[in-house]
Amino acid sequence: MPARFVGSIDQGTTGTRFMVFDQAGLPVSSAYREHRQVFPEPGWVEHDPLEIWRNTLDAMAEALETARLSLEDLAAVGVTNQRETTVVWEAASGLPVRNAIVWQDRRTSTRCSNLVEEGLKPFLHERTGLPPDPYFSATKLEWLLDHVEGLRERGERGEVLFGTIDCWLIWNLTGVHATDPTNASRTLLFNLKSREWDEELLTLFRIPRAMLPKVLPSVGRFGEISVSDPRLTGSPPILGNLGDQQAALFGQAGFSAGEMKCTHGTGSFLLSHVGSDPVWSGMGLLSTIAHDLGRDRVAYALEGSVFVTGAAVQWLRDGLGIIRSAEEIEALAGSVSDTGGLALVPAFAGLGTPHWNSRARGTLVGVTRGTTSAHLARAALESIALQTRDVLEAAAADLGGGTLQSRFPALKVDGGAVRNNLLCQIQSDILGIPVVRPRVNETTALGAAYAAGLSAGCWADLEGLRRMWKVDRVFEPRWDEQRRQAAYSQWKRAVGCALTWASGE
Numbered sequence: 001m002p003a004r005f006v007g008s009i010d011q012g013t014t015g016t017r018f019m020v021f022d023q024a025g026l027p028v029s030s031a032y033r034e035h036r037q038v039f040p041e042p043g044w045v046e047h048d049p050l051e052i053w054r055n056t057l058d059a060m061a062e063a064l065e066t067a068r069l070s071l072e073d074l075a076a077v078g079v080t081n082q083r084e085t086t087v088v089w090e091a092a093s094g095l096p097v098r099n100a101i102v103w104q105d106r107r108t109s110t111r112c113s114n115l116v117e118e119g120l121k122p123f124l125h126e127r128t129g130l131p132p133d134p135y136f137s138a139t140k141l142e143w144l145l146d147h148v149e150g151l152r153e154r155g156e157r158g159e160v161l162f163g164t165i166d167c168w169l170i171w172n173l174t175g176v177h178a179t180d181p182t183n184a185s186r187t188l189l190f191n192l193k194s195r196e197w198d199e200e201l202l203t204l205f206r207i208p209r210a211m212l213p214k215v216l217p218s219v220g221r222f223g224e225i226s227v228s229d230p231r232l233t234g235s236p237p238i239l240g241n242l243g244d245q246q247a248a249l250f251g252q253a254g255f256s257a258g259e260m261k262c263t264h265g266t267g268s269f270l271l272s273h274v275g276s277d278p279v280w281s282g283m284g285l286l287s288t289i290a291h292d293l294g295r296d297r298v299a300y301a302l303e304g305s306v307f308v309t310g311a312a313v314q315w316l317r318d319g320l321g322i323i324r325s326a327e328e329i330e331a332l333a334g335s336v337s338d339t340g341g342l343a344l345v346p347a348f349a350g351l352g353t354p355h356w357n358s359r360a361r362g363t364l365v366g367v368t369r370g371t372t373s374a375h376l377a378r379a380a381l382e383s384i385a386l387q388t389r390d391v392l393e394a395a396a397a398d399l400g401g402g403t404l405q406s407r408f409p410a411l412k413v414d415g416g417a418v419r420n421n422l423l424c425q426i427q428s429d430i431l432g433i434p435v436v437r438p439r440v441n442e443t444t445a446l447g448a449a450y451a452a453g454l455s456a457g458c459w460a461d462l463e464g465l466r467r468m469w470k471v472d473r474v475f476e477p478r479w480d481e482q483r484r485q486a487a488y489s490q491w492k493r494a495v496g497c498a499l500t501w502a503s504g505e
Contacts, residue, residue, distance in 0.1 A: 004022060004023055004075075005020050005067075005073055005074050005075065006020070006077070006078065006449045006452055007019070007074045007078070007236070007449070007452075008020075008077065008078045008079075008080070008445040008446070008448045008449040009059075009060070009078070009080070009169060010244070010442065010444050010448065011056065011079070011080070012081075012266070013103070013104070013265070013266040014034055014266055014314075015032055015033055016032070016055045016059050017030060017031065017033075017442070018030070018031050018059040018060045018063040019442060019445045020064065020069060020074070021449045021453070024468060025446065025449070025450070025459075025465070027440065027442065029063045030063055030442070031060075031066065033055035033056075035047060035051045035052055035055055036051065038099060043107060043349075044105055044106070045101075045105045046101060047100045048099055049096040049099070050096065052100075052165065052169075053172050056169060057231075061229065061232060064232070071225060071233060071234030071235065073234075074234070074236040075452075075453065075456040075458050076236055076240070076452035076456035077225060077237070077452055078238070078247075078447075078450075078451050078453075079166050079170060079222075079238060079240065079448055080166070080242050080243065080444050080445065080448035081244055083164060083182075083245070084137050084164065084186050084187070085100050085101065085103050085137075085164060086100060086140040086141050086144070086162070087100045087162070087167070087168045088148075088151065088155075088162050089161055089168065089171075090161075091158065091159055098148060100165070101140040101144065104266075104267075106134050107134065107140075108140060108142070109358040109359060111139050111142070111143070112132040112139060113358075115132035116132055125280065126280070127191055128185070128189075128198075128287075129185070129192045129278060129280065130188050130288075131356050133358055135307070135358075137188060137189070138187055138189050138207070139205070141162055141207060141211075142207065145207070152208065155210060156208040158211070160211060161211055162213070163177070163213050164187070166183050166241050170222050173225045174238060177213045178213050179214075180215065180292060181218065181289045181292045181298070182218055182241075182291060183243045184215045184289075185288050185289040186288065188201065188205075189202060189205065189207060190215075192288075193278070195292075195298065196215070197215070217293060217294035218241055218242050218246070218291045218292045219239070219240055219293045219451045219452075219454055220240075220294050221237055221238075222237070222238040238452070239451070239453075239455035239456050240448050240452035240455055241448070241451070244265075244444045245269040246288070246289070246290055246301070246447070247448045248261055248269075248271070248414055248415070248447055250291055250447035250451060251440070251442075251443030251445070251448075251449075252412050252443050252447075253466040253468075254290075254412075255273070255465075257273050257274055257275035258273065259272075259273045260272040260273070260395075260412065261411075261412040261413070261414060262391075262413050262414075263415040263443070264309055264310060264384060264413060264414075264417035265416055266309070266311045266314075267305065267307045268306040268387060268388055268391075268415075269304065270303065270304040270392065270395065271301045271303050272302045272395055273299060274300050278300040279300065281302055281394070281398050283394035283397045283398045284353050284394055285353055285394055285398055286302065286304075286305060287300065287302060287303075288300070288301050288302075288303050302398060302399075304353035304388075304390075304392075304394060304395060305352040305353050306352050306388065307352045308347065308362075309387060309388075310326075310384070310415070310416065311346070312344065312380045312384070313329050313381075313417070315348065316329065316377060316380055322373040322377065326416075327419075329380070330420045330422045330423070332373065332374050333374060333377040333378040333381050333422055335374045336378055338378065339366075339375050340366075340370060340371060340372075341366040341368070342364070342365075342367060342375045343364070343365050343366050343379060343382075343491060343493075343494035344362070344364050344376065344380055345360075345362060345364075345495055345498040347360040347498050348361070351499070353391050355499065357499060360498045360501070362498070363497050363498040364376075365493075365494050366490075381422060381426055384417065384426075384427070385423070385426045385427040385429075385431070386487070388427060388431070389404070389430055389431055389491075390495075392404055392408065392411070392431060404431055404432060405432050408431075409433065410433055410435070410436050411431060411433060411434070411436065412436045412437075413427065413436065414437070414438060414441055415441070419441060424437060427475070428475040428477045428478075429477050429484065430484060430488065432477050432479075432481070434475065435474070435475040436473075436474050437473050437474075438469060438470065438471060438472055439470040439471065450465050
């Protein structure tokens with residue numbers, strides 16, 4: 001191994017982290033920069049791509065300085081990113097034409113409803129494994145092309161480029177316009193079987209092909225880093241690139257069919273590895289690519305997407321001010337034994353799996369004079385676990401039926417939210433199965449590092465990576481079945497209220 005370390009850029013919805021890992025797959029240093037969330041109109045969410053780029057450089061410089069390393073000490077760098085978020089920038093100047101449209105953004109809800117009404121949902125699902133929803137990149141890019149004067153014509157001439165955030169960062173770091181199949185498969189423009197941009201889909205959404213990046217294997221060479229920042233000397237290659245949820249599955253050593261993880265971050269995302277052929281869901285799960293190791297070694301996954309989980313805790317902090325930091329919610333929620341009959345459905349950006357209702361909005365039911373901030377805090381944590389149960393129930397049905405306890409022996413979890421022991425315990429109580437937290441919690445960053453290090457030859461094979469994965473703690477269920485089912489029944493009634501509100505009935 002020419003260098004002893006691997007770097008990982010983890011660009012998420014709320015911030016950017018750079019981590020350095022050693023040969024044992026353990027973190028050496030880490031630095032984080034939060035970026036602004038821009039809400040121009042209700043239901044709209046944007047990010048400043050230049051702010052994200054500056055934060056990436058700052059995080060890289062700080063983490064390397066803390067470890068007393070330089071880029072030259074890195075064998076490779078991996079990239080992982082918030083998926084679906086859409087950026088268009090000028091090829092000549094490198095400047096974005098406007099803010100990035102974030103995956104949470106709902107501005108194209110009407111367009112997606114029209115696609116359903118036109119009978120195109122089965123066609124889109126068959127080609128991409130995805131439903132027509134504002135979540136995905138295609139309608140976001142189409143909206144930009146329709147609303148920025150002359151942009152579509154410039155795209156046809158190749159003067160402006162499209163990419164998800166991984167693509168934006170790789171282009172700035174290396175000058176290469178490329179993405180990988182895990183990110184491409186989230187655009188609603190990528191054919192899941194042929195693993196190529198689909199001409200009929202490009203025609204449907206009127207997307208110029210000249211704007212699109214080339215699609216390279218997730219584990220492979222994307223280019224050498226070359227930046228003018230004096231803090232960052234050296235030119236290690238970028239040898240891995242995965243969308244954040246696929247990176248987390250990779251970081252949880254989910255390399256074989258049947259392995260599964262759930263990441264609790266801004267949203268919560270469950271991925272189940274299904275093998276070398278795609279599986280089409282009948283229960284509202286997404287068919288997606290888990291990873292591409294090159295030389296036609298592609299794995300697929302089923303995914304459940306919950307749009308707002310950790311973001312509900314941010315809402316309690318920033319919107320309501322009942323906590324000063326996200327960490328405070330554990331003590332506040334733990335000060336009561338239950339929610340006092342309160343249920344929070346945090347459909348702030350619609351509902352994802354299994355409902356796929358982009359018009360649903362947040363709903364709070366069961367409020368009484370006795371309701372306190374502690375009950376609301378606990379309801380927010382329970383909403384995370386209950387939405388995860390919705391996804392697992394759908395996955396169990398897709399994979400052959402049976403109870404959660406008979407179908408899933410345990411659930412691996414990761415993400416910033418699982419540092420909260422109470423959340424992990426509630427998750428186990430509501431599912432009725434053990435919840436397993438890994439020693440390295442930043443599995444998204446770890447997965448990108450695994451991919452880059454594997455390509456660089458730092459680690460020999462997937463089995464070697466599997467042996468490095470270690471358990472931190474296992475949470476066993478404590479609730480009896482009666483309490484578990486009562487909580488889930490109340491939750492389903494609350495979701496029904498949110499859906500009724502969305503329909504206007």
